[in-house]
Amino acid sequence: MEGLDSLKISQEKKRYIVELLNPVLEEMVAEAIHHQPKDPMPFMLEWLERKRVNDEDKSLTPEEKDQLSKENQSLQAEIESMKGHLSEVVNMANNESGTHGDDEEEEDDDDDEPPPDFERPMQTKARQSVSAEAYGAWNQKADFVAPVHDKTPEQRARIAKSLEPSFLFSALDSEEMDTVALAFKERTVEADQLVIEQGDDGECMFLIEEGAVECLIKKDGEERVVKACGAGDVFGELALLYNCPRAASVRSTARTTLWELDRETFNRIVKDAAQKKRDTYTEFLKKVPLFANMDSYEMMTIADALKVEVYEGSGNIIIQQGDQGDKFFIVLEGECEARKAFVAGQEPQKVMAHNVGDYFGELALIKNDSRAASVFTAAPTCKVLSMDRRTFKRLCGPIEDILRREARRYDPPERVT
Known part of the structure; x- marks a missing residue:
């Protein structure tokens, strides 16, 4: 126990440190x-959990171990992915609207961390944890049928259009989106009516059909308005996502028509779709050499940020040479072709083909320059994963040096004389 002699603790505790902790x-x-x-x-949290599973579950069969490991990884991924979205709660607490400008120089890599004085509302009663609402071999879920509240086609289309920009609903396919749209229940509130109260448990989220509300935060006995929402805005979703009490109160400022989505539909469809998307894209990214050296946490964070774009037919343009670049792309299915005009007015030449797992569009983002080449679809159906500029800058820092080195692939081919 050399090195522990100076500690004024019992021999039993020293033995515990040497034999078990070290x-x-x-x-x-x-x-x-x-x-x-x-x-x-x-x-380290993920490593400790893996070790716990390996050490404590040796009595399980290999199949059971594999299943349990996958479920645990899924839960860890869900928790870690929430870190990137915590800024929405922080922005509300700091009297910010949650929107970001286009100026990359103003970007703050620490904006995902809560300020030192940020306090969550006190929890008034016991709640389920995030893991308590996860399902797998050890927690089977019954078949779920979402509620259906009749709507006109126009109402369903408006709901879907309002939800599409949200990171929460971006993983839904058209059928799932329609199911969610039908599950929303209409509710009308008069002016100056409390819709959500800070500190309460969140059992539903809302979409504003018409009217207006204001979000208020009470701190040190003083209540202040931090955000105003109107038609097409969503609120109340963060309490469902994080399984936490309401971070703010919401009060109507006019007669308002709301669409209300219940917690169970949110969990069973929206959260499940996000989990499936994460699992699918993480497995895909593992096969992309560019991301080979990323750890699982970084890879899952990128998977959460990716959005799929589908192009039908060959010859569709994805990016245009000379345009300002605002997205980074990875080929998920099909093939794309990059063409570049090296002299103004010259016919663009094919410079390379992009197959499944290849990426493009990064040059304009790392250099803050216009697009260096055009990229077209070269297959009957082409699917690409895209990531916006701000997310690319925030998440792809570890591979930026690789991307800069690879930029020479767009240089003009050497002429043989």
Whole structure:
């Protein structure tokens, strides 16, 4: 027990440190040094959970171990993915609208962390944790049928259009989106009526059909308006996503028609779709050499941020040479072709083909320049995964050096004389 002699603790505690704590800590630190994750805490939490499963569940069959491991990874991914969205709650608490400008120089890499003085509302009664609402081999869920509230085709289309920009609903396919749209229940409130009260449990989320509401936060006994919402805006979804009490109160400022979505439909359809999307895209990214050295947390965070774009027919343009670039793309299905005009007025030449797993569009983002080449679809059906500029800058920092080195692939071919 050399090195512990100076500690004024019992021999039993010293033996506990040497025999039980040190082996675990040494192994964990060695793994962290080997992988060097950008944020070590999530990595170490994930490592400890993996070790716990491996050490405590040796009595399970290989099939049971594999299933349990997948379920645990899924839960960890769900928790970690919430970190990137916590800024929405923080922005509300800091009297911000939650929108961001286009100026990349103003971007703050720490905007996902809550300020030191941010306090969550006190929890008034016991709630389920995030893991309590997860399902798998050890927690089977019954077949779920979403409620149906009749709507006109126009109302369903308006609901879908309002939900599409939200990161929460971006993983839904057209059938799932229609199911969710039908599950919304209409509710009308008069002016100056409290719709949500800060600190309450969240059992539903809302979409404004018409009218207006204001969001208020009460702190140190003083209530202030932090945000105003109108037709097409969504509110109340964060309490469902994070399984936490309401972060703010919401009061109508005019007679308002709302669409209300219940917690169970949100969990069974919206959360499930997001989980499936994450699993699918994470597995795909593991096969893309560009992301080979990323740890699982970084890869899952990128998977959450990706959106799929589908192009039918060959020859469709995805990006145009000379345009300002605002997206990064990865080919998910099909093939694309890059063409570049090296001299103004010259016919564009094919410079390369982009197959499944290849990426393009990064040059304009890392150099803050216009598009260096045009990219067209070269297959009957082409699916690409896209990521917007701000998310690319925030998440792809670890691979930016690789992207800069690879930029020479767009240089003109050498002429043979």
